[in-house]
Amino acid sequence: MTDMTVNTAPYGTWESPIDAATAASRDGRPDFARIVGDELWWTAPRPAERGRRTLMRRRPDGTEESVLHPPWNVRSRVIEYGGLPWAGTDRGPGRGALVVFAHFADQRLFAYEPDVPGSQPRPLTPISSLGGGLRWADLRIHADRGEVWCVLEEFTGQRPTDLRRVVAAVPLDGSAAEDRTRVRELTDDSHRFVTAPRLSPDGTRAVWIAWDHPRMPWDGTQVLIADVTDDGFSGARTLIGGPDESIAQIEWARDNTLLAATDRTGWWNIHRVDPATGAAVNLCPRQEEFAGPLWRLGLSWFAPLDNGLIAALHGRGAQRLGILDPATGELTDVPGKWTEWDAMVTVTGTRVIGIAATATTGHEIVELDIRTGRPRAVAAHHSDAxxxxxxxxxxxxxxxxxxxxxxxxxxxxxxxxxxxxxxxxxxxxxxxxxxxxxxxxxxxxxxxxxxxxxxxxxxxxxxxxxxxxxxxxxxxxxxxxxxxxxxxxxxxxxxxxxxxxxxxxxxxxxxxxxxxxxxxxxxxxxxxxxxxxxxxxxxxxxxxxxxxxxxxxxxxxxxxxxxxxxxxxxxxxxxxxxxxxxxxxxxxxxxxxxxxxxxxxxxxxxxxxxxxxxxxxxxxxxxxxxxxxxxxxxxxxxxxxxxxxxxxxxxxxxxxxxxxxxxxxx
Missing domain, CATH: 3.40.50.1820 (Alpha/Beta hydrolase fold, catalytic domain)
Structure with missing residues (x-):
């Protein structure tokens, strides 16, 4: 900065280069970053476009572009705070990406093929006029099954509490767009709140998190496990958890065991869980948090890598990104300037993707290649306003x-x-x-x-x-x-x-x-x-x-x-x-x-x-x-x-x- 005259003036009267419009234009952050094929996709705020959120993609050459234009607004209203509102899959050469997203205005799910000339979003789910209607979140595409697995929130009356939530499978062919009966319910509504299921690597079992009033998810949750059949889930049972244990995240490891972030020690630590017995072993006992409050469905504080290591956020107060070796309990922090990481960790191959910021730079999407150990900002780059x-x-x-x-x-x-x-x-x-x-x-x-x-x-x-x-x-x-x-x-x-x-x-x-x-x-x-x-x-x-x-x-x-x-x-x-x-x-x-x-x-x-x-x-x-x-x-x-x-x-x-x-x- 060049030399300047320093003026003396009372606090509050200082002339600032930052007007309200500048501050407001930077409101919001990138969110829900995921990999589709070899491309990075995420949602991004648009304060100047009536506050909508768009869906972005980063091409292999580094070009960033908005996939959806106004009025499309990629945002779910499940539990009102929402959750993972989109999912994508790469269908290979000549076909390109298929994405499914929740549109805020009517909460319907839409499928979109952005690489197909002339393609427009097409509805996958119907509209209900009862109460808050039908809402969807925590989306996962299972292309081999021709479905999107997600949480369905369905209003049964006009009051805010007249509703039910289940794990549902929505057909990708659009057959449920006008026919609610074509949506398969994979669970019953015996629990008030559920997350979307995680399918085991061998495809035989599914796990999800559930809880009930009056508990909030940071008070007490339980992990349910079920066998996956052609007709849905069978034999659902509680594996771990209870009224005084909060499991914030559950994932399958590559060896068909489970990884759970549970606070049974007083801190959210990552445990390996036996899917048969529920026996749990703390992989890195620390008085630090490896997870956080589940305000939105689909948050992710850790993700298992193909080589058995685990990319994990951890810390007291601010969380930083580390790589955990579950065999030894060794946790190696990733270098870099970023001091605050969002609960948006995802992995593919040797790549770890996260969203991070510092006290002087805004949130940007960061990629770590574990082969080099060097992170770099790859999208939604911070720029000084x-x-x-x-x-x-x-x-x-x-x-x-x-x-x-x-x-x-x-x-x-x-x-x-x-x-x-x-x-x-x-x-x-x-x-x-x-x-x-x-x-x-x-x-x-x-x-x-x-x-x-x-x-x-x-x-x-x-x-x-x-x-x-x-x-x-x-x-x-x-x-x-x-x-x-x-x-x-x-x-x-x-x-x-x-x-x-x-x-x-x-x-x-x-x-x-x-x-x-x-x-x-x-x-x-x-x-x-x-x-x-x-x-x-x-x-x-x-x-x-x-x-x-x-x-x-x-x-x-x-x-x-x-x-x-x-x-x-x-x-x-x-x-x-x-x-x-x-x-x-x-x-x-x-x-x-x-x-x-x-x-x-x-x-x-x-x-x-x-x-x-x-x-x-x-x-x-x-x-x-x-x-x-x-x-x-x-x-x-x-x-x-x-x-x-x-x-x-x-x-x-x-x-x-x-x-x-x-x-x-x-």
């Missing part, structure tokens, strides 16, 4: 919370090479609270963070108790303590930053979406630490959200563990809800809501706003047509970022350059 010198230098921290417990966090200090603050001024800081809550904030490049830090606002991302990546005991801290431990941990980090002389105690904010929105609102009504808050698509009324049927089936009984059994502690649902204590809120806030959100619907926000009406609290409520749980359209992300910055400006007392003023209602 701004000068790297503009990026903050994040710091990983471990804070001490109540009772001496550890709290993990990432600090992003204010940074702009062209500006410095007046001597003695402390910066404002905003605590970012991730969703889930059984999830984790990764330490990766996020231009939305840089949007604020480059203007002189510090960010602290808190992986509070209940977050994943630090073992079962850490995530179990939130059991029956949601709204308590998460709030306490955020307050502890904020107070520590003040005590260290890092942050201005009068200019602390908090923001979050979904479960993070809940924690933000719960903090605002329970303490005076924060001067304002930005709340996105939140939970605000526990009773309405759970017992009132205001959310989807997947999380409809999540609160049984997060808060406690409603039948036993109904008062806890009332007493912890921000809507109950709206009279306690004193801080200005911004509320952001998608009008198509079925996970945290607008009714939650509307009830909260009614409760604060006439209390003189400055606030703004922005809603967005066509947005669900999380915002995907570029113009809406821009509006949210600018509104949030304006809120901070008005509360913290500065005038940001070139940002529309958010009108606050009293």
């Amino acid at each position: 701004v000068d790297p010198d503009e990026l903050p230098a994040p710091v990983e921290r471990t804070f001490t919370g109540p009772d001496g417990r550890e709290i993990h966090a990432h600090l992003y200090p204010p940074h702009n090479p062209a500006f410095t603050a007046p001597e003695g001024e402390l910066p404002p800081y905003v605590l970012w609270v991730h969703g889930g809550p059984t999830s984790r904030a990764p330490l990766v490049l996020d231009l939305e963070i840089t949007y604020f830090t480059s203007r002189g606002i510090g960010i602290a991302e808190v992986n509070y108790g209940g977050s994943t990546g630090y073992g079962r005991a850490y995530r179990n801290r939130l059991r029956e303590q949601w709204g308590v431990v998460d709030v306490q941990d955020c307050v502890a980090v904020a107070e520590a930053l003040v005590a260290e002389g890092v942050a201005d105690p009068a200019r602390l904010g908090i923001r979050g979406g979904s479960a993070g929105g809940w924690t933000t609102a719960a903090a605002l009504v329970s303490c005076s630490t924060f001067a304002c808050g930005a709340i996105s698509f939140p939970v605000l009324d526990l009773t309405g959200w759970s017992a009132g049927g205001e959310t989807h089936d997947f999380e409809s009984q999540y609160l049984e563990t997060l808060v406690g059994p409603m039948a036993k502690v109904p008062e806890r649902y009332r007493d912890r809800s921000p809507v109950t204590h709206a009279d306690r809120i004193r801080a200005p806030f911004l509320l952001l809501q998608g009008l198509d959100d079925v996970i945290c619907p607008p009714a939650q926000c509307e009830r909260f706003l009614a409760a604060i009406a006439g209390r003189g609290i400055p606030h703004a409520y922005l809603t967005f047509d066509g947005e669900g749980h999380g915002f995907r359209r570029q113009e809406n992300i821009v509006r949210c970022l600018e509104a949030e910055l304006s809120l901070y400006a008005q509360v913290f007392g500065f005038i940001p350059p070139s940002v529309p003023t958010l009108e606050l209602t009293i």
Whole structure:
């Protein structure tokens, strides 16, 4: 970077080269990378195209191209968070690729032959007008059987919980496009949730994961195994697992034994499992996570290679890619700059494919050839949207919370090479609270963070108790303590930053979406630490959200563990809800809501706003047509970022350059 004059200006007023449109244009990441023949395929975000996801391919010469054009949107709604929405197979010379994908608008499966001139996607599944219809995810093509094996989610009524889920086989010939009866059900619906089956190398057996309410997949799951016959599956039985053991992934090894990521030791470790007896041996006993929470179907933290080795993600907090020798337990980390890997590991031959990022580079698709041991980015390459010198230098921290417990966090200090603050001024800081809550904030490049830090606002991302990546005991801290431990941990980090002389105690904010929105609102009504808050698509009324049927089936009984059994502690649902204590809120806030959100619907926000009406609290409520749980359209992300910055400006007392003023209602 060339020499420049360093200007002195108050925090928050720094002129930034990163506008909201730039940050919004980089929203999203490559996802669900797979190999089709010798080609790499994946889904990619298109914020400027109404937030759709397209299907990409990388030709052998390195050329990248979008396979599907608007309005096609490759995204599944199974369990609302979706899962692997496409599958592909190479049919050989002269025929090219066949891909099957779920189209978001109607959730039908479509088959597409992109190498056939004039080909257009053709439907494979019918439409149902009952409730949420028919939905499909975790797709696997079995060309020899002429079918796609996947999870079918079928609504049986109009309520969000009126549905069933089974393992299904969809014919590739299109015969089920108008005839539901042509879809073969390979399992019954005795379990509420299932993943798609993995077929053994010899083709004789299949395994899949199942669980039931009120457990979530990180609480307890079981692995089922069955014989494969011409008519479907037979003799299904539970092999391993139970109510207190979470198996996040199951795969066949090349020798027809099984590999499972189970947390029976308190950490998700990879075990070899005997398919006859269920006897399991830990292949690399470590107090590290080799898997994570199964929020979407089809996630993959490890993959067995043809030579018997296993490509595996592992670590505490951030996961890195390693190669595990199951015979010796030796785990060799792959070199390279990438510090955060997504649960998208796949292999073919000697190639390992993953999606990875760093604190200063975005997610890109990385290939490792185990013959050379050298990884390289091969697709969706990172490109600098701004000068790297503009990026903050994040710091990983471990804070001490109540009772001496550890709290993990990432600090992003204010940074702009062209500006410095007046001597003695402390910066404002905003605590970012991730969703889930059984999830984790990764330490990766996020231009939305840089949007604020480059203007002189510090960010602290808190992986509070209940977050994943630090073992079962850490995530179990939130059991029956949601709204308590998460709030306490955020307050502890904020107070520590003040005590260290890092942050201005009068200019602390908090923001979050979904479960993070809940924690933000719960903090605002329970303490005076924060001067304002930005709340996105939140939970605000526990009773309405759970017992009132205001959310989807997947999380409809999540609160049984997060808060406690409603039948036993109904008062806890009332007493912890921000809507109950709206009279306690004193801080200005911004509320952001998608009008198509079925996970945290607008009714939650509307009830909260009614409760604060006439209390003189400055606030703004922005809603967005066509947005669900999380915002995907570029113009809406821009509006949210600018509104949030304006809120901070008005509360913290500065005038940001070139940002529309958010009108606050009293």
